[in-house]
Amino acid sequence: MSQVIQAADRVLIHFSVFLDDESIADSTYAMGKPALIQLGDGSFSDVFEEKLLGLEKGSKTKFRLDAKDAFGESNPALIQFMDTFSFSQEMDLKPDLVVSFSQPNGEQMPGIIRSIEGTSVKVDFNHPLAGEAATFQIEIIDINPAFKKATPTVGDIPLILKEV
Numbered sequence: 001m002s003q004v005i006q007a008a009d010r011v012l013i014h015f016s017v018f019l020d021d022e023s024i025a026d027s028t029y030a031m032g033k034p035a036l037i038q039l040g041d042g043s044f045s046d047v048f049e050e051k052l053l054g055l056e057k058g059s060k061t062k063f064r065l066d067a068k069d070a071f072g073e074s075n076p077a078l079i080q081f082m083d084t085f086s087f088s089q090e091m092d093l094k095p096d097l098v099v100s101f102s103q104p105n106g107e108q109m110p111g112i113i114r115s116i117e118g119t120s121v122k123v124d125f126n127h128p129l130a131g132e133a134a135t136f137q138i139e140i141i142d143i144n145p146a147f148k149k150a151t152p153t154v155g156d157i158p159l160i161l162k163e164v
Contacts, residue, residue, distance in 0.1 A: 012142040
């Protein structure tokens with residue numbers, strides 16, 4: 001019996017995301033590398049995860065999700081106004097520019113410049129596809145893949161330490 005996807009599994013997938021105008025918003029095929037996702041960690045909506053449950057390795061599926069279940073609705077609280085002096089002087093601020101902001105915990109969070117008026121910059125911290133319905137085309141590459149422990153290297157030479 002083949003292993004099927006269950007809640008809390010790690011799943012290696014190839015995917016393409018299509019918007020309602022049939023444009024491709026994202027694709028691992030374009031990058032040539034599948035994505036490893038963790039079900040149950042809050043990164044995806046419950047509806048998205050339910051569409052994967054029970055699928056086997058090698059399965060392909062295609063489904064459409066409304067905006068709230070795809071990338072979430074746009075949240076006005078995530079739109080903030082900042083002073084132009086908060087940005088590097090070398091930065092060419094313009095609408096639709098994606099800027100990486102450091103959070104207090106050290107993680108980076110992308111924000112999209114929506115407009116600039118005088119010294120006020122409107123920054124949107126919503127997911128870039130928030131408010132958009134999307135169709136997901138997914139191929140299950142592996143379920144709970146094993147990872148080989150990497151051998152440390154110096155350049156291309158394996159670094160193997162032995163006691164003497």
